[in-house]
Amino acid sequence: MRIGICDTTFARFDMGAAAIDELKNNATDLTIIRQTVPGVKDLPVTAKILIEEENCDIVMALGMPGPMEKDKVCAHEASTGLINAQLMTNKHILEVFVHEDEEDNPEDLKVLAENRAREHAQNLIKMMYHPKAMRKEAGTGVREGKPNVGPL
Numbered sequence: 001m002r003i004g005i006c007d008t009t010f011a012r013f014d015m016g017a018a019a020i021d022e023l024k025n026n027a028t029d030l031t032i033i034r035q036t037v038p039g040v041k042d043l044p045v046t047a048k049i050l051i052e053e054e055n056c057d058i059v060m061a062l063g064m065p066g067p068m069e070k071d072k073v074c075a076h077e078a079s080t081g082l083i084n085a086q087l088m089t090n091k092h093i094l095e096v097f098v099h100e101d102e103e104d105n106p107e108d109l110k111v112l113a114e115n116r117a118r119e120h121a122q123n124l125i126k127m128m129y130h131p132k133a134m135r136k137e138a139g140t141g142v143r144e145g146k147p148n149v150g151p152l
C-alpha cells in the first residue's frame with residue numbers, strides 16, 4: 001500500500017508526523033510518501049500529484065485553517081479543491097483540518113491536532129485494510145480528535 005501524506009508549514013502542530021507515526025504503528029506493508037507545502041490551498045494539487053505521479057492508493061491532507069475570515073475562505077477553497085482532486089482521480093483524500101479557533105487554549109489545540117491526525121490515520125487503516133471494521137461503526141457518532149457523541 002502506498003500512502004501519501006501532504007501537510008503544511010502554516011499549521012502550528014506537526015500533524016503529518018503524528019499521522020505517519022500512527023500509520024506505522026498499525027500497519028507494516030506500507031510505503032509513505034510525504035510532501036509539505038506552505039498552506040491549505042496548496043494541498044489539492046499536491047494530493048493529486050501523490051496519486052497520479054507517486055501512485056499513492058490514498059492520501060491524507062492535513063492542514064490548520066487560521067481564525068480569520070480570509071482563512072476560512074481559504075479553507076473552503078482548499079476543501080473544494082480536495083473534493084475535485086478526489087473526483088478527478090477516483091481515490092480518497094482524507095481531509096484532516098483543525099481550525100485554529102476550535103480551541104482557545106494552545107495546549108488544547110495541540111492535543112486536538114495530534115488526536116485528530118492519529119484518529120484519521122486509524123480511519124485510513126480501517127478503510128484500506130479492514131473495511132468490515134469500518135462498516136461496524138456506521139451510524140455510531142464517531143468524532144475525530146474529540147469525544148465520540150454516540151448514536152441517537
Ligand SMILES: Cc1nc2c(=O)[nH]c(=O)nc-2n(C[C@H](O)[C@H](O)[C@H](O)CO)c1C
Nearest residue numbers: 010038039040041064065066070071074
Ligand atoms: C489567508 C491564508 N490563510 C491560510 C490558512 O488559514 N491556513 C493555511 O494553511 N494557509 C493559509 N493561506 C496560505 C494558502 O493556503 C497558500 O499556501 C498560499 O496562498 C500559497 O499558494 C492563506 C493565504
